Amino acid sequence: MSNVFIALQTNEESRHIVEALLEDNPTAVVDEQPAMVKINVPGSLVLRRTTVEEKMGRPFDLQEMQVNLITLSGHVDEDEDEFRLSWND
């Protein structure tokens, strides 16, 4: 199965996003590089708004992630509650 990935700048906001990703995707693997963090997950990945809000302790709009996003791989699907990445193979 191919990996999907998402890479974020390392900062205080994305720290919570990464925590949420690890909680929602048990097979996720973290790859830390200078100033950035890359999360690889086999097949598909989901980021849930409620999990991020829990970690941050404040309301969070998933589109806020645009500010800290570096790159991603896979088909994107986004609504108010979930951001998903997947491959169809």
Added chain:
Amino acid sequence: MDMQASKKKLGLKERYQVMTRGLDWTPSYQKMEDIYPYVAYEGIKIHDWDKWEDPFRLTMDAYWKYQAEKERKLYAIIDAYAQNNGHLGVTDARYINTVKLFISGISPLEYVAHRGFTHVGRQFPGAGPRVACLMQSLDEIRHAQTQVHSISNYNKYYNGVHDFHHAHDRIWFLSVPKSFFDDAITAGPFEFMVAIGFSFEYVLTNLLFVPFVSGAAYNGDMGTMTFGFSAQSDEARHMTLGLEVIKFILEQDPDNLPIVQRWIDKWTWRGYRVLTLVAMMMDYMLPKRTMSWKEAWEVYFEENGGALFKDLARYGITMPKCAEQIALEKDHLSHQAWSTFYNYGAATNFHTWMPDEDEMAWLTAKYPESFDKHYRPRYEYWREQAAKGNRFYNKTLPMLCQTCQIPLVFTEPGDPTKICYREVDFKDEKYHFCSDHCKAIFEHEPEKYVQAWMPVHQIYQGNCFPEGTDPTVEGFDPLAAVLKYYHLEHGRDNLDFEGSEDQKNFDEWRGMATKNV
């Protein structure tokens, strides 16, 4: 009567519908083919533009909000970096040459990308792709501007970046990235989208921005790191647009497949050739390295691109054929490129040097199959010669590839001891190529590529000297005249890093920053 306000706030999907297609209209007194004159001639068949959807579902109002936030963060850091003399915190002054390469080679492309997306956004009849192209065209001009602003701080202290745009349009090696984008914006709107949106942004851009920017961070260059990440945060959207374009075109009509496959083959190769500059930057120009070119290629092309093409197989799309040759070149590309720039270091707007012992050991470890056998002996010889006062500068102009415009310096696939030459006769003229792939691209559209502005040919024709130059006078020095035409100052902007003004100033200023004087 007041308009009835809906009780519930619109959801993301509904808002996207309202703010894209909801703002579109069907023309009543002009014909569609008059409004969108370029949309049919490439042979791509689209039956329903409404099938297009941006999976991020970003609308213009949200776009402005998040872009404004990115800008505020970026400019705060640029100011702080400049105020704090951040340039003296980079690993060593050799690093700054990567910034010179970036501003003269890449930033002008951001501007051309802005023009390209403005153009194709206007040409597509669908509201979805029009909005996405509008956002990308705004992103691209933002990238050009923020790069110029960030790097202008280096221009106050270091040589070679004083006239980057003049350089971009003239300097021999900068014709490689320039002609790449010129090729794309002179193609039709669908080819442009596949070329830039898909092949460059989706398949290759990670190799430019991620290692470069992470490398900048690793080498203490906060300014570059910040504009790079700020730009890259837009790239994720561009990549998604690129992938969406491919899926959309392929789902619309089975006849589109062979056209799209040809474009993917062509532009993956064209883009890869441009990335030669990134390969040598990663392996030679970053004093502290994050990963080798070969490793980056394996992660971002072989693994990630592999996953992508496996996914697209359901449409009949296959991995571009050039991937086989690229796999053979990954052990050699950066070394052959750096050797070339070391040779032609008298005609560049940045400095070159030979790697030191530690760096050679790193190269040996990263390239066990090739470095010690093919490149180390060459470097040791050059280093020896330089120590004796014979630093080698090649003054003979090289033969260029008519398609990618890179000098013919690459070796035969599978035989790193033999230079690869290909040629084609077309209308009584002979054209030269660096590879089978560049040759095939030319053969498909010879009328386009015969018009290329080839720097070496132009120099020999006398078109690259300042106005009023008389090349027939005794003792005429063509290189000196060409450097004047490039607006480069000999001995200051070019030549070896060792003994350069940049090296001397950096050492002196860094000394002042850590001592009382």
